Every structure is written in structure tokens, then in C-alpha cells.
Amino acid sequence: MQGSSAGIQGGADAPGAGKATRRLRMAPKLAYRNLFHDRVSLFVTLIGIVFSVVLLSFQSGIYLGIERTIAAVLDQTKGELWVVPIGTKSVDDPSLLPGREKYAVLSVAGVDSVETLSMGFARWRKQNGGATTVLLVGSDWNAGGLKPWNVVQGSVDELAAPKAVAVDQTYFKDLDVDSLGDPAEINGMTVKVAAITNKIRSFTTMPYIFTTLGRAQILLGAQKEQGSYNLVRLTENADVETVQKDIQARLPDAEVLTRETFRSRSINYWLFHTAAGSGLIAGTALAVIVGIVIVAQTLYASTKDHLNEFATLRALGASAGYIIQVILLQALFSAIVGYALGMTLTLGIFKLAENTTLNVVMTPGLAALLFATTIGMCMLAAISAIFKVIRIDPAGVFSR
Numbered sequence: 223m224q225g226s227s228a229g230i231q232g233g234a235d236a237p238g239a240g241k242a243t244r245r246l247r248m249a250p251k252l253a254y255r256n257l258f259h260d261r262v263s264l265f266v267t268l269i270g271i272v273f274s275v276v277l278l279s280f281q282s283g284i285y286l287g288i289e290r291t292i293a294a295v296l297d298q299t300k301g302e303l304w305v306v307p308i309g310t311k312s313v314d315d316p317s318l319l320p321g322r323e324k325y326a327v328l329s330v331a332g333v334d335s336v337e338t339l340s341m342g343f344a345r346w347r348k349q350n351g352g353a354t355t356v357l358l359v360g361s362d363w364n365a366g367g368l369k370p371w372n373v374v375q376g377s378v379d380e381l382a383a384p385k386a387v388a389v390d391q392t393y394f395k396d397l398d399v400d401s402l403g404d405p406a407e408i409n410g411m412t413v414k415v416a417a418i419t420n421k422i423r424s425f426t427t428m429p430y431i432f433t434t435l436g437r438a439q440i441l442l443g444a445q446k447e448q449g450s451y452n453l454v455r456l457t458e459n460a461d462v463e464t465v466q467k468d469i470q471a472r473l474p475d476a477e478v479l480t481r482e483t484f485r486s487r488s489i490n491y492w493l494f495h496t497a498a499g500s501g502l503i504a505g506t507a508l509a510v511i512v513g514i515v516i517v518a519q520t521l522y523a524s525t526k527d528h529l530n531e532f533a534t535l536r537a538l539g540a541s542a543g544y545i546i547q548v549i550l551l552q553a554l555f556s557a558i559v560g561y562a563l564g565m566t567l568t569l570g571i572f573k574l575a576e577n578t579t580l581n582v583v584m585t586p587g588l589a590a591l592l593f594a595t596t597i598g599m600c601m602l603a604a605i606s607a608i609f610k611v612i613r614i615d616p617a618g619v620f621s622r
Contacts, residue, residue, distance in 0.1 A: 249544065253551035263523060264556075270516025271560025272567065275596055277509035279568040281502050282588055287581035288502075289489050291425045295359070296485045299368050301337070301453035302462055303469065304484045306477050311495075312488040314357065314426055316341035316450040318442075319476055323452050326472045332460030333469075337367035338449035340435055342442040343428070347407035348398035356397075356431045357424055358408065360438020367453060370432040376402050376417035381434060386416035392577065393429035408441050423581050425492055454478075510599060517556060517603035522610065532611055545611050549604050557600035561593055 258264060290297075295313050296304075305327060307317045324336045340360040347353045363369030369378050370388045381388055387408070394400050404415045408431070422430050439446060456465055462480060470478040479487070493502070532545055572582050 249547045250551055253548045253555060267517055267556050268560045268563060270512060271556060271596065271600065272564040274509045274512055274599065275561055275564025275592065276568050276571070278506060278592055278595065279565065279584065280571070280582065281505045281509065282592065283572060283582035283584050285502055286583040286585065286588065288425060288493065290583060291423050291581050292488050292492055293485045294422065295368065296481055296488065298371055299453050299481065300366065301455045302481060303454035303456070303466055304479050304481060305452035305454065305469065305473060306479060306484065307450070308475065308477050310477065311491040313484065314424065314488070318342070318444055318448050318450055319452070321445055321448040323473055323476060324447070327452060327454055327469050330465060330468045330472065332456050332465040333454060334457045335366055335455045337362060337365055337453045338435060339368055339451040339453055340438040340442060340444060341450040344408050344431070344441060346397060346431070349405050350398055352398070354396055355428050356408070357426070357428045358431050358433065358438050358441060360433050360435045362435045366455065367435070370417060370419050370422070372420045372422060373417050374420045378417060380416040381432065383416055385413045386433065387413045388417035388419055388432040389415055390419045390422045390429060392421060392423060397429060411441055514599055514603045517553065517600050518606045522606045542612050546608050549607050549611065550601060553600040553604040554597065557597045561596045565589065
């Protein structure tokens with residue numbers, strides 16, 4: 223602080239422009255020295271920021287992961303419209319349609335094709351004993367329906383073989399399988415693993431099991447014409463809203479939704495009508511509050527310890543704006559260092575979670591948003607220190 227005072231004092235006789243430039247150069251130097259003078263306080267500040275960054279990143283990453291997991295099935299389809307049972311809350315909440323909706327939809331002008339998707343909960347009996355609940359998915363992908371993606375072993379074509387199913391390697395332990403050809407039972411019928419996918423997760427933690435449409439209908443006890451959803455693809459120049467209304471008029475016992483509407487409904491149901499969304503919001507709020515409190519406390523303590531020096535600067539002609547600039551720069555330095563450490567730790571945690579059932583996602587856009595949030599959080603925390611500084615009486619320096 224003594225060097226800083228001398229810098230400002232020496233610039234008192236310089237021209238106005240030179241004085242302003244010198245002050246601008248001195249502000250970052252003074253902020254740096256104040257911040258790193260007390261290493262213990264700096265360590266506490268960085269711990270608070272790192273904790274906030276990690277928690278914010280984790281909560282945001284989980285949110286994006288949940289959103290992508292819930293919408294994974296919808297995002298892999300190409301139909302503009304979905305015919306679903308009335309009251310369906312989410313794509314992971316399937317029930318069977320009455321049947322023969324496909325032919326009613328095909329009779330509507332503007333419809334190019336309709337594919338049946340059969341989904342339902344089933345009992346998977348493990349080869350070494352025990353059972354678990356799975357979400358069985360059946361479709362005719364050769365005709366444009368949903369097919370397993372991210373296949374890493376075997377192939378989709380091999381699912382046409384008798385008793386063949388596809389499982390995801392994320393759920394090997396839950397399903398008691400570990401390789402192609404492993405046997406199991408679904409609802410009392412023998413099946414075998416013919417394809418293995420990677421990172422197809424279910425938000426409900428129930429494994430997706432993919433197979434052909436006909437086999438899924440048999441395993442779920444559905445009739446031949448019966449499915450859970452109908453995927454509707456339109457002709458090139460068809461008006462989506464008009465076709466949707468026409469189909470709805472022909473199917474009073476079902477709902478006709480655009481893919482975007484069904485996607486939003488599925489995400490909103492799990493995030494805002496269950497405890498999952500409340501937990502994410504509470505965790506995010508906690509991260510911001512903890513970060514602001516810790517940074518504010520440290521900056522306030524640092525400012526209080528240097529009140530005499532700040533008063534000296536004011537007495538030598540430094541403006542309140544200059545002092546405020548120093549404090550904001552301290553907050554900015556803290557934010558940058560804390561964010562760098564926190565994001566490094568976050569990426570390491572996300573790497574460890576890659577092969578688990580927990581789907582966490584980090585994107586460049588989210589990283590930039592978190593950086594801006596961290597800076598804003600630290601700037602907000604600096605307010606308490608700024609209020610303390612602007613009340614300094616420069617005359618107090620000469621009374622000591």
C-alpha cells in the first residue's frame with residue numbers, strides 16, 4: 223500500500239491525462255497485492271469460489287444430462303407428430319393405445335408414413351437369479367421407426383434373430399450380463415443379448431431393452447396392431463398444425479402432439495412435477511449463496527484491515543471510484559482463479575462419471591455461462607466492502 227500511495231502522490235503534479243493513466247495502471251497492481259498479501263484469507267476465498275463453481279457446474283450438468291436423457295428417445299426419431307395415449311406424462315410413462323390408430327392416421331391428407339412404437343415395463347430375470355424391471359422398446363426401424371443407437375458390439379441387424387435383444391453396457395451389473403450371447407428372461411420368455419449399446423441411459427434408472435416390434439408386442443402381451451405410440455411423418459409441404467387437427471379429430475381416444483410439445487412435456491414432468499427439479503434448484507441456490515457469503519466476508523475483512531491505507535489514498539487525492547475499482551479488481555482476480563480451479567476439478571469429476579448411470583453434461587455454452595455467473599457472484603460479494611470504503615473519512619489519517 224505504501225508503494226501505491228507514493229505512486230498516486232508522485233502523479234499529483236503530472237498533467238491530468240497522465241495522472242489518470244497512472245492510476246489505471248496502479249489499480250490492478252494494488253488489487254493484486256491486497257489480495258495476495260494475506261494468503262490464508264485468499265485460500266478461504268478460493269475454497270468458497272471453487273466449491274460454488276463445482277456445485278453450480280454439477281447441478282447444471284445434471285440438469286442438461288437429465289434433459290438429454292429424458293428426451294433421448296424423442297431426439298432419435300424423425301416423425302413430426304406423435305400419437306400417444308390420453309394423459310401420457312412422459313415418453314418413459316408408456317401405456318398401450320387401443321389399436322389400429324395407424325390406419326386412421328394414414329387416411330389423413332399430408333401424412334407420409336406412420337410407424338408403431340411399442341414400449342412397456344417388463345420383468346427381467348437374471349441368469350444367476352433375481353430380477354429387475356426394464357423398459358422394453360420395440361420398433362420396425364427398417365421402415366423408419368426407432369432403432370438402437372451407439373451400438374458398440376454386435377449390430378442392429380442381428381436383432382432380427384429369434385430371441386435377440388439389445389442392452390446398454392452401463393447396466394451390465396443391473397442386468398447380470400457382460401457380453402454378447404448372455405441369456406436372460408423377459409416376462410417368462412427366454413432372450414439373449416445380440417447387440418450392446420453405450421450410454422443409452424434412462425432417467426428412471428430402468429434399463430432400456432431394444433428389440434423388434436413384433437417381439438416387443440409378444441413380450442408385453444399386446445395385440446399385433448397395438449402399440450404405445452405412433453410416429454407420424456408428414457409430406458414435404460404439409461402444414462403440421464392442420465394435419466395435427468385432422469388426426470386428432472379422427473382419434474378422440476388419443477392425443478396428437480408435436481415432437482417438441484411431447485419433449486417439453488416429458489422434461490417438465492420429471493423436472494418440475496417431481497422432487498428431482500426441486501433438488502436441482504435448491505442445490506444451485508445453495509452454491510450461489512455460499513459463494514457470495516464467503517467471498518463477501520473475505521473481501522470485507524481485507525478492506526477493513528487496510529482502511530488506514532485506503533484513507534491515506536483518499537487524503538492524497540484518490541477518488542472513491544478509484545478505490546472501488548481496486549476492490550472490484552480484487553473480486554475479479556478471485557473469480558478468475560477460483561473458476562479455473564473449480565472448472566478443472568469439475569471436468570475431472572465429470573470424467574469419472576462417464577461410465578456410470580449418472581449422466582452429467584458440460585458444454586462450451588454452459589462453461590461460459592458459469593464463468594459469467596462466477597464473476598457476477600464475486601462482484602456482488604464486493605458490495606459490502608465498497609460500502610465500507612466509501613464511508614472513509616480521509617481526515618482520519620491525520621488524527622493518528
